[in-house]
Amino acid sequence: MKLATLRTAGGRTTAALATGNDSYLALPASDVGALLAQPAWRSMVEEAAASKEQTVIDAAAAELAPLLPRAGKVICCGLNYGDHIQEMGRDLPEYPTLFAKYADTLVGANDAVEVHGSGRVDWEAELAVVVGSELFRADEDLAREAIAGYTVVNDVSMRDWQNRTLQWFQGKAWDGTTPVGPVMVTADEAGEHFDVRGYVNGELVQQGNTSTLVFGPAHLLSYISQFTTLRPGDLVLTGTPGGVGMGMTPPRFLKDGDVLTTEIDGIGRLENQFRIHAPVAVPA
């Protein structure tokens, strides 16, 4: 099944099931994260699909909210595709490079992205894993079973801020700049490997297949769970393939008005227009 979080009246959201007939079925949870927090979420979805009192939302009218607007943890793996690692001039890693951001970074699949104060806005198309059950110090088998599904993310990065210091956080944790969605495909319906692509104004700039990940989804979840608890609705980003703007000669970054498209076959497509405002004076 494919699950989404849709905006409804009054600034609210609802979890929804994509029916496959250009419509969504509203589910009794405010968002996909709140749905996954219910241990019986699968039967809740099945009941809603079988119910005679359905709230059907036309896909054309549906507005996609961030899939997991209140994710407790958004943990990212960097340097995880062989080709991207070489592009950045680094060796293949022994351990996953991990950094954190907060749910405030997330925006919907078709939302405009507003950036104030960075002139080096770069793209990172990624497969993201949605956690479906609590994990702490779990082995890889348990971690694999805890994967609720997969979604598409663009880990948009402000390279000027990212490179100010050794730690990437301040270039990665900008509110409302990380598109996520349009849906989560449940693990049972998703393939094993995914083609990940990024486009700027329709031009293909990134392409990779998750079969070339150094650390796969179950390994990442198990590894992270050795030190911190993962819970339903948490998001783990698996890293980006080659083709980011800062790796180009000369480096290339998003301009005001550019449209960034992020696509994974079998999951869906994010399409986000960027509003890059003139940098403001910030404390140095």
Added chain:
Amino acid sequence: MKLATLRTAGGRTTAALATGNDSYLALPASDVGALLAQPAWRSMVEEAAASKEQTVIDAAAAELAPLLPRAGKVICCGLNYGDHIQEMGRDLPEYPTLFAKYADTLVGANDAVEVHGSGRVDWEAELAVVVGSELFRADEDLAREAIAGYTVVNDVSMRDWQNRTLQWFQGKAWDGTTPVGPVMVTADEAGEHFDVRGYVNGELVQQGNTSTLVFGPAHLLSYISQFTTLRPGDLVLTGTPGGVGMGMTPPRFLKDGDVLTTEIDGIGRLENQFRIHAPVAVPA
């Protein structure tokens, strides 16, 4: 005023006011973060203090919970004391080095700390700033007004994991390993500068004064708010002075049973015993 979060019956917590008479007064909020989320929190505290129906908790019987058990953001500044920067062999920075962790890392002021899977557990005594009102793209004056108060934190770090990759997160974000408390002293009652000290089994190992911070509290809050929203109950750690174990010759780390004490004059003292379990097999 001095505010704490205390454990009560049934695994619950309550915000509480330290009366100065070896007792606490229970406040109508589950923890200090929930209290600060009420815009009128000051008058709520004053009303509780003036009320004739007080719930008084004897300090000797009080059990300190993490001050901000559900902090939305715990953002840390590294390399912020001149002497610690030199100890780590680095130059004085132009920008604050920032990294994130989650509220799951926090433990109470006198809680035991359990560590599974690290053999290089190090200390970082720190002053932490508690955010009192929402900040986004705020200047330093606004940021200063948004400081609710100050507390004591030890940013305990697993140096083996921290040094596995370029990003420190996996050495910093271990559940239940970051002592915080015992109280938050409100900004109006706190001095401008603080003496920060760390002890291992009673031996002084770290000492610094926040007057030597490269980036002070208001600057840090303003800087962070340029890219992400800070909210009441968020915690910003200001970095640690010289004297960490990995800077010693030879390097020194916590052993099973060691007691780590973290102290700031005018705020209080954390005293945490460490249980360092034999490293387990973890995915490499």
